[in-house]
Structure formats: structure tokens, C-alpha cells
Amino acid sequence: MRWWLAVASLWLVVALTIPDTQARNLRKDGEIRHGKRKRSGQGHGEARAGSSRPVKIRLVPGPTVPVEPGTNQGHTLFLQPYRNIQEQHSSYNVIPDPDLSLDLSGDSPVPSDPSQPVTPLTQEEIRRIIWREEEEHREEEERLRKKDEARKKRRKERKEQEEKQRKIVEERRRKEQEALRLQVEKEEAEWRRQIEEMKRQEDELRRLEEEDRKQKEAAEREAREKERKLEEKRRRQEEILREELLALAEEEEEEHQEEVWLRGDVFQMLPKEPEEPEEPDLIPAPIPRPPAATEEELYEVEAVEEEREEEWEEREVEVGPNRGGLPPGCDISDVTVTCENAKLIHFPPLSIPELKSLSLEGNNISSIPAGAFNGIPNLEWINLKKNKLTSAGIDARAFKGLKMLSRLYLDGNLLEAVPSALPPSLQELKISENKLRRIDENSFRDMSNLVILELEGNLLSEGNVDPLGFTPLIQLSYLRLGRNHFRTIPQGLPPSLLELYLENNLIEEISETVFNQTRNLNVVSLRHNRLDETRIAPMAWINHRNIESIDLSNNQLYLVPSYLPRSLVHLVLVGNNIERIPGYVFAHMDPGLEYLYLSYNKLDGEGIEPESFFGSYHSMVELCLDHNQLLAVPSGINEMTNVHFIRLNNNRIRSIRDESICDPNHSGDSTLVALRLENNYIDPQKVSPSAFSCVRASSSVVLKPQQAERRSPHKPKH
Numbered sequence: 001m002r003w004w005l006a007v008a009s010l011w012l013v014v015a016l017t018i019p020d021t022q023a024r025n026l027r028k029d030g031e032i033r034h035g036k037r038k039r040s041g042q043g044h045g046e047a048r049a050g051s052s053r054p055v056k057i058r059l060v061p062g063p064t065v066p067v068e069p070g071t072n073q074g075h076t077l078f079l080q081p082y083r084n085i086q087e088q089h090s091s092y093n094v095i096p097d098p099d100l101s102l103d104l105s106g107d108s109p110v111p112s113d114p115s116q117p118v119t120p121l122t123q124e125e126i127r128r129i130i131w132r133e134e135e136e137h138r139e140e141e142e143r144l145r146k147k148d149e150a151r152k153k154r155r156k157e158r159k160e161q162e163e164k165q166r167k168i169v170e171e172r173r174r175k176e177q178e179a180l181r182l183q184v185e186k187e188e189a190e191w192r193r194q195i196e197e198m199k200r201q202e203d204e205l206r207r208l209e210e211e212d213r214k215q216k217e218a219a220e221r222e223a224r225e226k227e228r229k230l231e232e233k234r235r236r237q238e239e240i241l242r243e244e245l246l247a248l249a250e251e252e253e254e255e256h257q258e259e260v261w262l263r264g265d266v267f268q269m270l271p272k273e274p275e276e277p278e279e280p281d282l283i284p285a286p287i288p289r290p291p292a293a294t295e296e297e298l299y300e301v302e303a304v305e306e307e308r309e310e311e312w313e314e315r316e317v318e319v320g321p322n323r324g325g326l327p328p329g330c331d332i333s334d335v336t337v338t339c340e341n342a343k344l345i346h347f348p349p350l351s352i353p354e355l356k357s358l359s360l361e362g363n364n365i366s367s368i369p370a371g372a373f374n375g376i377p378n379l380e381w382i383n384l385k386k387n388k389l390t391s392a393g394i395d396a397r398a399f400k401g402l403k404m405l406s407r408l409y410l411d412g413n414l415l416e417a418v419p420s421a422l423p424p425s426l427q428e429l430k431i432s433e434n435k436l437r438r439i440d441e442n443s444f445r446d447m448s449n450l451v452i453l454e455l456e457g458n459l460l461s462e463g464n465v466d467p468l469g470f471t472p473l474i475q476l477s478y479l480r481l482g483r484n485h486f487r488t489i490p491q492g493l494p495p496s497l498l499e500l501y502l503e504n505n506l507i508e509e510i511s512e513t514v515f516n517q518t519r520n521l522n523v524v525s526l527r528h529n530r531l532d533e534t535r536i537a538p539m540a541w542i543n544h545r546n547i548e549s550i551d552l553s554n555n556q557l558y559l560v561p562s563y564l565p566r567s568l569v570h571l572v573l574v575g576n577n578i579e580r581i582p583g584y585v586f587a588h589m590d591p592g593l594e595y596l597y598l599s600y601n602k603l604d605g606e607g608i609e610p611e612s613f614f615g616s617y618h619s620m621v622e623l624c625l626d627h628n629q630l631l632a633v634p635s636g637i638n639e640m641t642n643v644h645f646i647r648l649n650n651n652r653i654r655s656i657r658d659e660s661i662c663d664p665n666h667s668g669d670s671t672l673v674a675l676r677l678e679n680n681y682i683d684p685q686k687v688s689p690s691a692f693s694c695v696r697a698s699s700s701v702v703l704k705p706q707q708a709e710r711r712s713p714h715k716p717k718h
Contacts, residue, residue, distance in 0.1 A: 012125065184545050191520075326350065339363065351375030359383040361409075367393030373402055380404050386412040394419050410434070411454075418443040425449060432456040432480070439469040447472055454480040456501075461485040467492030481505070482525075489514045499523040503551075506530060512537035515544065523549045527572070531555040538563040542588075552576070553597075560585050560598075570595045574624075577602055583611030592619025599624045599647070605631035618642055626650050626676070633660040641666065644673045649702070653680040654709075656687045662694035670694040676702045681709045 121129075326332060329342030335355055339348065341362040347369065350358075355376045365387040372395075373379060379402055389410065399405065400421050407428040410419070415434040422429070424446045436458035443466075444450065450473050461484065470476065470492050477498040481490070486505040493500065497518045507529040515521060524547060531552060541547055542563040549570035552561070557576040564571070568589055578601040586593050593616045603625065613620070613636040622645045625634070630651040637646065638661055646661075658664070661675070672695045684703045692701050 012121070187545070326352075347372045349375065353378060355379060357381040357383075360387065361385040363387050366390060368395060368398040370395040370397045372398055377401055378404055381407040383409045384413070385409050389413040389415060391416045391419070396420050399423055422447060428452040430454040432458070434458055436460055437464060439465045441466050441468045441471075443469050444472050448474050451475055452478040455484070456480050457483040459485060462488050462490055465490050465492075470494050493518050495519065497521055501525040502529070504528045509535035510537060510540045512539045515541050519544070520546055522546050525551040526555070527551045527553040529555050531557065533557050533559050533561045536561050536563070541565045564589070566590055568593060572597045573601070574598070575600045578607075579603065580607040581609070581612035583609045584614050586613065587611075587615035589615055589619075592616050594619050594621045596620065596622070597624045598628070600627045603628040603630055605629075608634040608636075610635045612636060613640070616640070621645070623647070633657070635660075637661055638663040638666075642671050644671055646672065646674070647676045648680070649676045650679045653677065653682055656682060656691045658688050658691050661691060664690075664693075666694070670696055672696065672700075674700045674702075678702050678705055679707055682706050 326337065327339070327342065327344065327348050329344075330337060330339040330348070332338075332352075336357040336359075337350065337352065337355055338359045340359055342360075344360065344363040344365055347360075347365055347367070349372075352375065356378060358376065358379055358381070361383050362385070365384070366389060368389065382402075382405065390413075394415075398421075399408075399419065400423070402423050403425060405423045405425055408422070408426060409430045411430050411432045411434070413431075413434050415431060416437050418431065418436070418439070420442075426447055427449055429447075429450060429452070432454050433456070436455060437460075439455075439460065444453075453473070453476055460481065467490075471494075473494045473496075475496055476494045477496060479493070479497055479499070480501040482501050482503040482505065484505055486502060487508055489502065489507065489510060491514070493514075495517050498520055499522060500518070501523075503525050504527075507526060508531065510526075510531070521544065524541075532555070540563070542565060544565045545567050547565040547567055549572075550564070550568060551572040553572045553574040553576070555576055557573065557578055558580075560573065560578060560581045562582065562585055564585070566589055569591075571593060574597050578598060581598075581603070596616070608630075612634070617636070617639045618641050620640045620643050623637070623640070623643060624645075624647040626647040627650040630648065630653055632653055633648065633656060637643075638659055656677070661672075662670075675692065675695055682703065684706070687703070692698065695701055
């Protein structure tokens with residue numbers, strides 16, 4: 001019996017040594033397999049749940065160990081030698097029980113003879129083995145937990161790094177925006193300063209002109225007063241001379257009468273017819289001139305006499321038969337002569353120096369000679385519209401002497417080129433509806449004061465307009481080039497330009513650099529051209545800070561164009577083929593779009609996204625979506641807090657949801673003044689009164705008339 005106890009003790013030592021080594025190997029293999037199962041999502045439920053349970057194993061001994069019947073109950077442990085049986089320090093292998101839930105057999109050999117005797121271990125030994133396995137299992141769970149914590153820590157650090165990077169980027173973007181804002185404010189301040197300087201100069205010029213006018217009036221009054229005094233002095237001297245002559249004549253008559261009486265009394269001669277006495281030579285002496293005046297007084301007297309002569313001539317012009325050469329059919333009023341539709345063939349030879357305005361519109365004048373304006377050199381406005389003037393018929397020196405001319409209208413003639421030698425004082429020039437074929441480098445030479453230029457309805461194109469042609473126009477603000485033959489926007493536009501009109505051309509694209517020099521541009525009109533959204537360069541005008549109004553109506557657009565100017569306020573897209581408003585297309589605008597006109601397009605229920613109006617919710621004032629194919633009120637309209645006017649008439653809208661126009665959560669004062677929904681398919685009886693709760697007056701909602709819904713011929717009527 002002692003011998004068996006010694007053998008059992010030896011086996012126990014071997015069993016505690018060998019399985020420990022094999023368990024380590026099995027644990028490594030198990031970790032690999034467990035990791036694979038965990039990554040693929042096929043691990044044991046116990047591993048996923050983090051719980052542990054006892055491992056069922058058995059140690060199978062060699063054949064020399066007897067096994068008592070009935071000892072293999074519950075979860076037992078058996079040992080099996082697989083080396084030399086005669087050796088006392090045999091090695092053992094762990095053999096899995098068929099009911100075990102965990103495979104720990106590995107590649108160990110399993111005895112083929114199931115009848116070999118086995119020796120059971122005690123409960124204390126089994127508990128120690130199970131406790132060791134559980135301890136290893138807990139260590140494994142602790143390692144995995146630490147690994148998860150390390151992974152979470154790395155993820156947290158990565159998020160913190162990304163957040164820090166995002167904050168750095170946002171800070172950099174904020175600084176750039178702040179720098180841009182400061183630059184814009186600086187440019188605006190500089191622009192305002194220039195405007196104020198110009199206003200100040202204009203006020204100073206007006207003040208100087210007013211002072212000059214007052215000085216001239218004072219000088220004229222003084223001259224008239226001096227002339228009146230001289231005239232009174234001359235009249236007094238003439239009265240004195242006349243009185244002296246009368247006194248002298250009376251004295252001579254008295255002397256003659258005295259001689260007659262004396263002759264008769266002394267001689268007492270017979271009376272006879274007395275001879276008529278010779279009357280004394282009473283030819284009046286020449287009127288004496290006033291005392292010698294100074295040169296200044298003589299000059300003032302001459303000026304007054306000239307002014308009187310001019311007034312007399314003007315009076316003759318107004319009432320006399322010649323009227324300063326004014327032909328029949330012409331009228332004169334103050335300093336304006338009007339000869340409209342007077343059937344004139346030649347330029348009238350006028351001689352009215354004080355004339356300021358001359359209108360010869362609607363005649364048949366074909367030429368202007370060199371001295372046509374010699375008699376009217378102070379003209380400020382000339383209207384020669386709707387005549388038959390040609391470039392060859394206008395003398396090169398015709399307008400040269402007009403130093404005060406500021407407005408010249410030549411619309412509706414036959415000119416092929418801009419007239420030469422136009423006065424530098426010109427501020428407004430109109431040559432529309434002619435046959436202009438070229439703009440060269442010298443067309444506007446010395447016209448640095450020109451502000452308004454209209455060249456519509458001619459034969460101009462990018463091929464016959466020199467890029468240097470507009471260079472002299474350093475103050476040009478308003479340019480009209482509509483109804484020509486441009487395929488692209490002309491190059492060389494003046495930097496001072498504020499408004500550009502190019503409607504009714506053949507423009508197909510907007511290049512990236514065409515507006516680089518016109519940084520002050522405020523209004524651009526390109527309606528009735530051939531533009532589509534793919535031919536507008538992304539950087540053409542997005543960074544412009546002054547463009548507030550763009551008119552792209554009646555082009556070939558299928559989408560609302562992206563990359564519109566940031567400063568845009570007024571956008572007209574009427575009469576295109578627009579089917580969709582992309583999301584966030586207005587999001588970059590500052591302060592935001594206020595007027596959007598999309599009438600007469602092809603917008604339907606899918607063409608407007610929830611984010612289409614993003615960026616304009618607080619700025620939109622007028623929105624026109626009439627004459628489209630909308631099936632419902634577009635989303636986003638109820639979020640517009642500043643809208644005044646909405647047009648949704650002439651669509652296919654069938655119902656009005658309560659919150660589609662008025663946001664029930666909006667607590668501020670309503671701004672909606674007018675809402676038009678007529679000519680849809682809406683039944684007014686089915687519209688809830690709360691649907692229009694944000695409209696200021698119920699009379700401002702137009703719901704009638706509505707269209708009758710078209711029924712299919714195969715659809716039965718209900």
C-alpha cells in the first residue's frame with residue numbers, strides 16, 4: 001500500500017509539472033486562436049461576456065495504474081504516461097473529456113485503448129489545478145483589458161490631436177477672415193474717403209462758382225449804378241446848357257424890341273412895311289461832354305453799353321424777324337433751343353452766344369461743318385438723335401470749340417466710328433443705334449471726364465474693340481454695350497466702372513480674369529445671351545466684394561450657378577431652363593442674398609433640396625418662384641425670417657401644409673406682406689387658417705383663381 005502511495009505522489013509531482021508547461025504552450029496557441037476568433041466575431045460567448053467558468057480536463061495515467069470503479073464522477077483529472085513506462089518520472093499529457101467546452105488537447109497523443117486503468121486525483125488537487133487555470137484566465141482578461149484601455153487611450157489622444165488641429169485650422173481661418181475683413185473695411189474706408197473728398201471738391205467748386213457768380217452780379221450791379229450816376233450827371237449838364245441857351249435867346253429878343261421902339265420915337269417917320277429883320281444865328285452849341293473820366297470808369301461804361309447791346313440783340317432774337325438765325329419750326333425758351341422734327345436738312349447757322357442747350361432730334365441733318373457752333377460756343381447739352389449723320393459728314397474740328405459741353409447725344413444715326421476731337425469736358429456720350437464697327441486706341445482720347453458711355457445697337461465685337469480703347473476713361477462709371485455681337489466680355493474695361501450692361505449679345509463664357517481690373521463693379525447685366533453654368537469660371541467673380549446685382553435672365557442655365565459673388569444681394573435668373581437649386585449654393589454670401597427671381601423656369605418637386613436656401617434664411621426679402629412646375633411649397637421658406645414678398649403662382653401645388661410657409665416655433669414679429677398662390681391646383685376650402693398665420697394681412701394672400709385639376713380620360717370620376 002505504501003508503494004502505491006509513493007507512486008501516486010510521484011505521479012502528482014509529474015502531473016503538476018508537465019501540465020504547467022503544456023498549459024503555457026496551449027495558452028499561447030489559445031491566445032492566437034482567441035484573437036482570430038475575436039477579430040472575426042466568432043469567439044466564445046464566455047469570452048465576449050468577460051465571464052469565466054471551470055475548465056473540464058482529465059489526466060490519463062499509464063496502464064500500470066489501477067482504476068477503481070465509480071471514481072470518475074463529475075469533473076475529474078487523469079494522467080497518462082507516454083514515454084518509458086519503467087521510468088518513475090514519466091511525462092503525462094492532458095486529454096480532453098468529450099463533454100468539455102474548451103479543447104486543450106493540442107497535438108498530444110491519445111491512447112487507443114480505453115480500458116487502461118486510471119487513478120483519480122483528490123478534490124484539493126483538482127481545485128488547485130482549476131484555480132491555476134482560472135488565475136491564468138484572469139491574467140489573460142487583465143491583459144486584454146489593459147490592451148483595450150491602451151487602444152482607447154490612443155484613440156482619445158488621436159481625437160485630442162485632431163481637435164487641436166481643427167482648432168488651429170479654425171483659428172487660422174478666423175485670422176484670415178479677420179484680415180480679409182480688415183482689408184475690406186480699409187478699402188471701404190478709403191473708398192468713402194475718396195467719395196467724401198470728391199464731394200468736398202465738388203462742394204468747393206460749387207462754392208467757388210457761387211462766389212464767382214455773386215462777384216459778377218455785384219460787379220454788374222456796381223457798373224449799372226455807375227452808369228446811372230453818369231447818366232444823371234449828363235442829364236443835369238444838358239439841362240443847365242439848355243437853360244443857358246434859352247436865357248441867351250430871350251436877351252437877344254429883348255434887345256431887338258428896344259431898338260424898334262427907339263427908332264420910331266426919335267425920327268417919327270411915316271410907317272412903311274418894315275423889313276423883316278434877319279434872325280440871329282441861333283444854332284445851338286455842341287453839347288459839352290462830362291468831365292474826363294478815369295480809364296476804369298470808361299471800361300465799365302463800355303461794358304454796360306455792350307451788355308445793353310446784347311440785351312437788345314436778344315430782344316431782337318425773341319421778337320424780331322431773324323431771331324438769331326433760328327429757322328422755322330424751332331422754339332427758344334430762356335437758354336434752350338428746340339428744333340425737333342422740324343424737317344431740317346442742314347445744321348442751322350445759329351448766333352446766340354448765351355445758348356446752353358440745343359435739341360435737333362428727328363431731322364434729316366447729314367453733316368456738321370467746322371464752324372457750326374461758332375455762334376453758340378457756350379453749349380452744355382446737344383441732342384442730335386435720329387438724324388442721318390455719317391462719320392464722313394462730321395468735320396474733325398466741329399466740336400473743338402465747345403469748352404463747356406458736358407452731354408452729347410448721337411443715337412440713331414449712321415456713324416461708323418466715334419467722332420474725333422470731342423471736347424475733354426464731356427461727361428455723357430450716347431452713340432447707340434448706329435453702325436459703329438471699331439473702337440481703337442484713340443477713340444476716346446483726352447476724354448478723362450467721361451462718366452456715362454452708351455454704345456448699344458452697333459456692330460461691335462471682341463475682335464474690333466481694342467483692349468486699350470477704354471484706357472483714357474479713368475472716371476467711367478456706367479457702360480452700356482447691349483445689342484452688339486460680343487461672344488465674350490470685352491477686355492480692358494476701366495477700373496473705375498460701377499455698372500456694366502451687355503444684354504442681347506452672343507456671350508457664351510465668362511473667363512477667370514475678365515473682372516480682375518474692375519474691382520469696384522457693382523451691377524452686371526448679361527441677360528439674353530448664351531451662357532450656361534459650365535462656362536462660368538469658378539474664380540470669375542466669387543471674391544468680388546462690391547458686386548451686388550447680377551442679371552442672367554434668358555440664358556441657357558440648367559442649374560443656379562455656383563461660385564456667385566460673396567457680396568451678391570440681387571440675383572435675376574428669369575426665363576432659363578433651371579431644374580435644380582443645388583444645396584448650399586448661397587451659403588458663402590455675406591451679408592446674404594435678398595432678392596431672388598427664378599420665375600419661368602423648370603423647377604419641380606425634386607429640384608429644390610432642404611439646403612437649397614441655406615445662407616439666405618435671415619436675409620431673403622423677395623422670392624419669386626412663379627411659373628415653374630412645383631408640386632408643393634419648397635422646404636426652407638418657413639425658415640425665412642425677413643421675407644416680405646413670395647410668388648408661388650402658376651405652379652402645380654395641390655395642398656398647403658400648416659408649417660410649410662409659417663414656422664409655428666417662430667416667436668418674432670412677422671415680416672411677410674404679400675403671398676401669391678393663384679393658378680395652382682389648391683382647394684381653398686382645405687387650407688387651414690393657421691397656414692397663413694405669419695402673413696400680416698389676410699387680404700395679402702392671393703388664392704384665387706385656381707386651375708381645375710386635369711383628369712385622365714381612363715380615370716373614373718368620384
